[in-house]
Amino acid sequence: GAVVSQHPSWVICKSGTSVKIECRSLDFQATTMFWYRQFPKQSLMLMATSNEGSKATYEQGVEKDKFLINHASLTLSTLTVTSAHPEDSSFYICSARDDEASGSSEQFFGPGTRLTVL
Amino acid sequence: AQKITQTQPGMFVQEKEAVTLDCTYDTSDPSYGLFWYKQPSSGEMIFLIYQGSYDQQNATEGRYSLNFQKARKSANLVISASQLGDSAMYFCAMTHYGQNFVFGPGTRLSVLP
Numbered sequence: 666g667a668v669v670s671q672h673p674s675w676v677i678c679k680s681g682t683s684v685k686i687e688c689r690s691l692d693f694q695a696t697t698m699f700w701y702r703q704f705p706k707q708s709l710m711l712m713a714t715s716n717e718g719s720k721a722t723y724e725q726g727v728e729k730d731k732f733l734i735n736h737a738s739l740t741l742s743t744l745t746v747t748s749a750h751p752e753d754s755s756f757y758i759c760s761a762r763d764d765e766a767s768g769s770s771e772q773f774f775g776p777g778t779r780l781t782v783l
Numbered sequence: 784a785q786k787i788t789q790t791q792p793g794m795f796v797q798e799k800e801a802v803t804l805d806c807t808y809d810t811s812d813p814s815y816g817l818f819w820y821k822q823p824s825s826g827e828m829i830f831l832i833y834q835g836s837y838d839q840q841n842a843t844e845g846r847y848s849l850n851f852q853k854a855r856k857s858a859n860l861v862i863s864a865s866q867l868g869d870s871a872m873y874f875c876a877m878t879h880y881g882q883n884f885v886f887g888p889g890t891r892l893s894v895l896p
Contacts, residue, residue, distance in 0.1 A: 699884070707888070708888050709884070709886045758826075758828065771830075772878070774830075
């Protein structure tokens with residue numbers, strides 16, 4: 666099956682610093698990737714839709730200047746949490762659609778990145 | 784608007800018994816896909832089963848089956864012969880082709896020895 670990787674899997678940072686999370690589709694091309702956030706004991710909530718070669722589409726309430734998304738290639742999307750604060754501590758998960766699987770609604774999830782901001 | 788409801792925050796089942804996890808959904812689009820994912824404590828999302836809105840038969844994948852009742856907008860997951868390793872969070876999700884997933888709040892399943 667298609668594989669999506671995320672790096673790092675776990676990061677601890679100081680308040681005020683920036684953290685970059687990478688999402689890679691390893692064996693398929695993905696024009697569209699999605700970034701989700703999951704707080705403890707809650708469900709996954711969509712943050713933004715990442716489109717290769719164009720600006721990301723952010724969900725209501727998600728600050729685009731704080732959560733910078735760059736989808737520079739068909740296999741890589743990055744999420745940068747700028748000036749992170751403790752309330753940004755969460756589990757961040759990306760998913761990707763296979764460009765070759767037209768008509769399929771399946772997406773492939775990365776293993777997630779656990780961010781802790783001290 | 785799309786919405787997924789899972790009314791069971793937590794469920795217990797005895798090992799080797801079957802369990803049904805409820806899921807209802809709301810959408811005005813006739814084309815959609817329904818998914819069930821398992822999320823163990825490690826956090827990874829493990830795909831279990833998929834049902835397309837136009838599929839005539841209920842989906843099955845090994846010990847997992849989906850009881851799809853389109854008129855009632857329900858897509859319950861049935862796990863047969865529960866195993867201790869089935870203990871996890873289970874999320875029902877819906878997508879319209881090409882778009883993001885909308886997830887339900889999840890059900891925590893605990894399998895008792």
